[in-house]
Amino acid sequence: MDTDYAIIGGGVVGLSIAWGLLKRGKHVVVLDGEDGGFRASRGNFGLVWVQSKGLNQPRYAEWCQQSAAAWRGFADELGEATGGNLGLEQDGGYDFHFSEESLEETVAKYEVLKAKLGGNYPYEVLRGNALRREEPEIGSAVVGAILHEQDGHVNPLRLLQSLAQAVRGLGGRVLTGKSVVEVDKPRDFLLTCSDGTQVRAEKVVLSAGLGAAELGPKMGFRAPVSPLKGQNLVTEKLPQFINRPSLYARQVNEGGVQIGVSTEKTGFEDGVTLDTLSSIAAKALEVYPCLKSAQVVRTWGALRIMSPDGLPIYQESAEMPGAFLVTCHSGVSLAAAHARFLPDWLEKTAAAPDLEVFREDRFQV
Incomplete structure (x- = not known):
């Protein structure tokens, strides 16, 4: 088969x-690998996130901001095409902090980045009653939080499903097990x-995650x-009590609370471990003590795709x-x-x- x-x-x-x-009218074939492959798209935290990104590379912060600003229109268009709700x-x-020192250090870094971005880095520091007015269930261990206005979250599995459906709806071919x-x-x-x-093609995009290292x-x-590796837990469905997401926990649109924040260099081992799950659950309890009585219904591990400096790679x-x-x-x-925006680059x-x-080639220096 031939394609653009x-x-x-x-x-x-x-x-x-x-x-x-x-x-844009291009003919596209997507070649998706085996079900047993490592799939970050099925195991991520679902955040649409700007804050803390690009502290050492302002262009990355700008790129994330551009995407965040385009997300609402992107989600609406996908929803209209598929009849689904992405839960955006x-x-x-x-960004929760458990000490004034940590909070002040982070704010100082944000101010440096904000200056480099010409002031376009909207955030607010919340402490004490101001924070608890926004999030009444916050625990006493939290001394303050940075509220970044450009952040949000989405249902990642619905996103993946909707994208596959929308691609096929526009005549794209998605070949699985390839x-x-x-x-x-x-x-x-x-x-x-x-x-x-x-498959014969005029152009090829390699976006195979960890599979790119071999191919x-x-x-x-x-x-x-x-x-x-990162590990996650999800609780039973609960009445809404978290108003905004964080790296520690987010309440999905269906009611369950997803709990995360772990980073482990374990090679390609992506299983869950009791000690790590216990650690991230304990930190979530510091943020939201009311989770103490919640039942965990699912746990999993997934592998992030990391470059040496943590930034994306776009290369011809x-x-x-x-x-x-x-x-x-x-x-x-x-x-x-x-x-x-990336189709214009391609x-x-x-x-x-x-x-x-x-x-x-930045890694060759």
Whole structure:
């Protein structure tokens, strides 16, 4: 089969790009791997997040802000196309602190970034009664919070489902169980899957998450990505008591509370461990003591896709022009940008965003 674009990877990143290209009239085939693969799109925290990102690279903060600003229109359009509700809420998000020293240190960093962004970094510091008016169930261990107005959260599984449905609705082909093992370029690209399926494409986007580390070098990329495990818990459905999300906990639109914040270098082992689950549950109880009586109904581990500096990689191959590497650990936050703005970069239009600082050759210095 022939197509304009072959997208390797059918997670949130790949499907967002596919949807954006289809909206521009391109023919797209998405090659999604085996069900047993590592899938960050099925295990993430669902945050649409700006704060704390880009402290050392303001362009990343700007890119996240651009995506966050586009998210409402992106979600509405997906909802109209699929008849679904992504559960998007963008009323701000919290960075909780348990000491004044920690809070003040973070505020100082935010002020530096805010100056670099020309003042466009809207946040507010809440302490004591001001915080408890916003979040009545906050525990006494929390001394303050930074409320960032551009933050929010979404139902990530509904996002993934809606993207796949919308891509197909626009005529895109999503082929599941197709692990690409070879990419050749006699003239156009020829992609060969492990089951013998072949796809010819004018251009290729490698957005296979951790799979890029193996396939990337065959396409002229270094693809220096590695796994970083996070573990999560979800409680039973509860009456709403959390008004805004944080990195510690968020209450999903269906009532359950998702609890997280763990980072572990365990290679490709993505199972759950009692000690880590106990640790993140204890921290969540410090923030929301009322969770003490809640029943946990599900736990899981998932692997983030991390570059050496934690930032995305956007790169065209020098060896295979027309092949692009797109990888990040913020696939949900950046989904709107990938759908709305990245096609201009792939097509090299006058409206292409400046992504030069995210080239992978930054790691060669």
